[in-house]
Amino acid sequence: MKTELTVDQQEALKKVKAENKSFAQTIWHEIKNDKVAFIALFILTVIMLIAYISPLFLDQTESGRVNFSQIYKPPSAEFWLGTDRGGRDIFTQLMIGARNSFTIGVVITLISGVLGLGIGLISGYYGGKVDFVIMRVIDFLMVLPTLMLIIVFVVIVPKFNVWSFIGIMSILLWFGKARLIRSRTLAERELDYVNASKTLGTPNWKIMLFEVFPNISSLVIVNMTLNLAGNIGIETGLTFLGFGLPESTPSLGTLISYAQHPDVMENKWWVWLPASLTILVVMLCINYIGQAIKRASDARQRLT
Amino acid sequence: MITFIIRRILVMIPQLLLLSIIIFLLAKAMPGDAITGAFQGNPDADANHLEEIKEKMGLNDPWYQQYGRWLGNFVQGDMGMSYVHKQKVSSLLAGRLGNTLLLSIATMITIYLISIPLGIIAGRWHNSWADKLVVTYNYVALATPVFVFALIMLFIFGFSLGWFPITGSVDIRAENGSWEYYISKAKHLVLPTLSGAIIGTVGTIQYLRNDIIDTKLKDFVKTARAKGVPEGRVYTRHILRNSILPIAAFLGYEITLLITGSVFIESIYSYPGLGKLFIESISTRDFTVVSALVMISGAAVIVGTMLSDIILSIVDPRIRID
Numbered sequence: 001m002k003t004e005l006t007v008d009q010q011e012a013l014k015k016v017k018a019e020n021k022s023f024a025q026t027i028w029h030e031i032k033n034d035k036v037a038f039i040a041l042f043i044l045t046v047i048m049l050i051a052y053i054s055p056l057f058l059d060q061t062e063s064g065r066v067n068f069s070q071i072y073k074p075p076s077a078e079f080w081l082g083t084d085r086g087g088r089d090i091f092t093q094l095m096i097g098a099r100n101s102f103t104i105g106v107v108i109t110l111i112s113g114v115l116g117l118g119i120g121l122i123s124g125y126y127g128g129k130v131d132f133v134i135m136r137v138i139d140f141l142m143v144l145p146t147l148m149l150i151i152v153f154v155v156i157v158p159k160f161n162v163w164s165f166i167g168i169m170s171i172l173l174w175f176g177k178a179r180l181i182r183s184r185t186l187a188e189r190e191l192d193y194v195n196a197s198k199t200l201g202t203p204n205w206k207i208m209l210f211e212v213f214p215n216i217s218s219l220v221i222v223n224m225t226l227n228l229a230g231n232i233g234i235e236t237g238l239t240f241l242g243f244g245l246p247e248s249t250p251s252l253g254t255l256i257s258y259a260q261h262p263d264v265m266e267n268k269w270w271v272w273l274p275a276s277l278t279i280l281v282v283m284l285c286i287n288y289i290g291q292a293i294k295r296a297s298d299a300r301q302r303l304t
Numbered sequence: 305m306i307t308f309i310i311r312r313i314l315v316m317i318p319q320l321l322l323l324s325i326i327i328f329l330l331a332k333a334m335p336g337d338a339i340t341g342a343f344q345g346n347p348d349a350d351a352n353h354l355e356e357i358k359e360k361m362g363l364n365d366p367w368y369q370q371y372g373r374w375l376g377n378f379v380q381g382d383m384g385m386s387y388v389h390k391q392k393v394s395s396l397l398a399g400r401l402g403n404t405l406l407l408s409i410a411t412m413i414t415i416y417l418i419s420i421p422l423g424i425i426a427g428r429w430h431n432s433w434a435d436k437l438v439v440t441y442n443y444v445a446l447a448t449p450v451f452v453f454a455l456i457m458l459f460i461f462g463f464s465l466g467w468f469p470i471t472g473s474v475d476i477r478a479e480n481g482s483w484e485y486y487i488s489k490a491k492h493l494v495l496p497t498l499s500g501a502i503i504g505t506v507g508t509i510q511y512l513r514n515d516i517i518d519t520k521l522k523d524f525v526k527t528a529r530a531k532g533v534p535e536g537r538v539y540t541r542h543i544l545r546n547s548i549l550p551i552a553a554f555l556g557y558e559i560t561l562l563i564t565g566s567v568f569i570e571s572i573y574s575y576p577g578l579g580k581l582f583i584e585s586i587s588t589r590d591f592t593v594v595s596a597l598v599m600i601s602g603a604a605v606i607v608g609t610m611l612s613d614i615i616l617s618i619v620d621p622r623i624r625i626d
Contacts, residue, residue, distance in 0.1 A: 139315075139319075140318075140319050140322055140323075143319060143560075143602070143605045143606045143609050144323070144326075144602060144605075145560065145563060145598060145601040145602050145605060146560075146564075147563070147564045147567060148563070148567070148582065148597070148598045148601055149598065151582075151583075151586055152330055152334075152586065152594060152598060155334075155586055155589070156330070156333050156334050229447060233449035236449065236451075236452075237449055237450070237451045237568060240451050240568075241451075241567075241568070241571060241583060242587070243586070256451070256452070256455065259455055259459075260571075260572075262463075262470070265455070265458070265459060265463060266459075266463040266464075269459070272455070273456075273459075276452045276455060276456060279449060279452055280447070280448060280452060283447040283448070283449065284443070284444065284447040284448075286447075287443060287446060287447045288443070291443075
């Protein structure tokens with residue numbers, strides 16, 4: 001039997017529905033009301049648009065060609081950011097580097113995110129012995145000297161390429177995330193809706209994926225945004241040291257690594273400084289956006 | 305209490321063993337062994353002879369026997385020979401360890417000198433302009449990768465202004481032990497230390513600020529105020545006493561950061577410490593040195609984390625329940 005709602009109740013329901021915004025809407029609302037986050041989003045969008053669109057118009061083989069008559073030219077109308085030791089245009093390399101660093105950062109964040117999410121969900125959802133074993137393994141993995149191990153793997157992996165780099169990074173960077181998601185899942189599985197689903201006979205994987213996961217997704221999004229900045233930092237840092245992306249895939253770190261030559265550092269600032277500032281600005285923007293998303297995910301912290 | 309400490313120490317043993325197994329297997333996966341290093345570039349060495357030596361040194365034994373021997377030697381301080389430097393790894397490390405320790409200690413002291421006053425200011429005058437300034441500084445420090453910051457510091461204060469030396473840990477002309485020697489050492493330390501410390505303050509400032517904001521609303525603080533304790537004393541005697549101790553205990557957790565930082569900072573400033581040695585050794589494929597360094601860093605992190613856990617459990621009994 002279907003009970004008719006009174007007019008008042010219908011009104012109230014409409015109001016609740018209108019106020020019940022999706023998470024994406026809440027994030028947008030939060031960013032719109034936070035001046036700094038809004039500017040950060042704007043700057044990041046502009047940088048990314050330039051980085052992803054300009055390589056389509058720039059001739060990569062032409063700009064990659066060594067031209068000895070143009071070595072170390074300071075910035076000019078022809079070369080916006082000057083040229084490097086091979087006479088190649090720095091601006092082109094900067095854009096390609098920004099695009100590669102960002103893309104690879106996103107891929108690593110996604111893969112390590114899926115790993116951390118999967119393992120964290122399983123550990124937290126099943127609890128008990130499964131949880132105990134997984135957590136002891138993670139306790140151990142957390143105390144490994146990660147940066148050194150990444151470098152060692154990069155050196156000993158045969159036929160090193162971009163995908164092996166992404167693999168190495170993803171395998172060594174999911175532990176913290178798994179622990180975070182596990183603790184939230186532990187709390188979540190005690191709630192009534194999980195018990196209700198279990199009683200109804202819903203398979204465990206379905207509860208985890210379609211019921212628990214949506215409820216912790218805001219935490220995952222916040223964590224992944226902040227991780228993205230960190231991962232870009234680690235990737236460019238490793239490339240700077242010479243243990244990151246292979247030379248065929250230039251990153252922002254490749255440009256900065258030229259600064260290891262004292263002459264370039266002292267007299268040819270246009271080679272390495274723009275790339276350094278790009279990393280700084282991109283990471284700062286991502287962090288500010290991440291903080292805004294974090295506030296959006298927690299009703300108590302929202303600005304309005 | 306005692307059981308927690310004993311249990312925590314026991315957990316450390318399998319961690320250390322597991323770490324050593326991983327590093328041993330990695331070392332096996334690295335190209336070259338003790339023989340290739342010792343006879344590298346020696347045209348007189350013939351294959352049969354090499355095989356004989358290999359057999360004698362036990363390089364053909366099953367891996368667990370080799371592992372046992374390796375671990376036994378390692379614990380006794382015999383970490384093998386460096387192919388490149390042609391000397392014992394242990395003496396090579398000993399020569400560099402002092403510099404890294406000096407840099408790490410200087411960095412930690414500077415971090416405390418910056419972060420404790422700033423954390424207190426931000427917490428005490430919560431939401432003031434000073435607090436907002438500190439929070440902004442924290443955001444920027446959090447987002448800045450250490451190698452970018454170190455390069456910019458080197459560019460500004462080393463190259464452009466020329467205030468500080470740009471490479472090494474000491475002026476080679478300075479006589480060991482003389483007054484100039486120590487002055488030069490200190491001058492070489494300034495930039496690497498500041499590069500690590502200025503952006504290494506994030507965790508401490510954030511912790512201290514949040515802790516003070518939480519604590520200053522607690523009942524015992526109100527009681528102190530009601531008794532007429534002056535505001536300054538409320539902070540030094542009542543609030544900070546609770547907040548400072550955990551900060552000291554976090555030191556063990558910071559070891560990972562210090563190691564990561566030292567790899568970048570020492571390479572950028574050509575500072576002859578363990579981090580630079582690691583990059584040099586891996587570039588020259590000097591894998592005995594590499595595995596020794598990874599093992600020592602890993603052990604330092606494991607022991608540091610354990611010490612922090614134990615100290616924190618003494619400070620805050622709630623942690624012990626686990």
